[in-house]
Amino acid sequence: MNSTLISVRGATKAYPMGASRLEVLRGIDVDITAGEAVCIVGSSGAGKSTLLHVMGTLDKPTLGKVFFKGVDLTRESDEKLAEFRNRSMGFVFQFHHLMAEFTALENAMMPCRIGGLSLAESKEKAARLLELMGLSARAAHYPSELSGGEQQRVAIARALVRDPEVLFADEPTGNLDTVNAAKIQDLFFELKEKLNLTLVVVTHDLGFAQKFPKVLRMRDGLWAT
Numbered sequence: 001m002n003s004t005l006i007s008v009r010g011a012t013k014a015y016p017m018g019a020s021r022l023e024v025l026r027g028i029d030v031d032i033t034a035g036e037a038v039c040i041v042g043s044s045g046a047g048k049s050t051l052l053h054v055m056g057t058l059d060k061p062t063l064g065k066v067f068f069k070g071v072d073l074t075r076e077s078d079e080k081l082a083e084f085r086n087r088s089m090g091f092v093f094q095f096h097h098l099m100a101e102f103t104a105l106e107n108a109m110m111p112c113r114i115g116g117l118s119l120a121e122s123k124e125k126a127a128r129l130l131e132l133m134g135l136s137a138r139a140a141h142y143p144s145e146l147s148g149g150e151q152q153r154v155a156i157a158r159a160l161v162r163d164p165e166v167l168f169a170d171e172p173t174g175n176l177d178t179v180n181a182a183k184i185q186d187l188f189f190e191l192k193e194k195l196n197l198t199l200v201v202v203t204h205d206l207g208f209a210q211k212f213p214k215v216l217r218m219r220d221g222l223w224a225t
């Protein structure tokens, strides 16, 4: 049965710019069904990252609502949302944002520790994810001791370590060479199947976009028709 995981209704995002306002989202609706893989494309400045951040509660819409399984997230406190994201949402960005002073394993276990899991359980979960990423042999490496593709795979392990329901990725392969980008792209779909994930990915890479069963195109803060 298909059930709606995330619904965005009438989302606008506007920034005051001197005397005027810049409208980055102009009344967007979108429904993401549990288990689907959705790609969002559109030219630079169209509002893709802003929409992803709004869907993922990293940013609040100026107007409009974001529902997760029918619950209105725009009414929740920042503290509740941080807890909710830690538990239910994973994020991967163009840059890995790993912490340089921590090993791959320590980076991957960070969300578990933040979420209050014991050190032993956090280690066990992170080790399992690193194994799934083919990185067991790199667990003790610091980010500077990893290749670009490996760094991004650690970032993916960290995003998935708490078994989130949805994985958001913003240009996740934009920083990699073609070979590594293709590997990571395929990994996303493998992980989706293995972990029963919902995937929402923003990319400029049309080859990557073509691998998705559903592609949504944005233009100037709205869906392009």
Ligand SMILES: Nc1ncnc2c1ncn2[C@@H]1O[C@H](COP(=O)(O)OP(=O)(O)OP(=O)(O)O)[C@@H](O)[C@H]1O
Binding pocket: 015, 022, 024, 042, 043, 044, 045, 046, 047, 048, 049, 050, 051
């Ligand atoms: N804090 C802010 N204040 C003012 N304008 C902003 C702010 N954040 C984003 N913008 C503007 O909003 C527009 C949409 O930005 P967004 O990052 O969502 O675009 P994008 O579609 O992800 O583009 P890209 O493909 O280049 O990443 C841009 O024109 C940007 O300059």
Ligand SMILES: [Mg+2]
Binding pocket: 048, 049, 050, 170
């Ligand atoms: Mg962007």
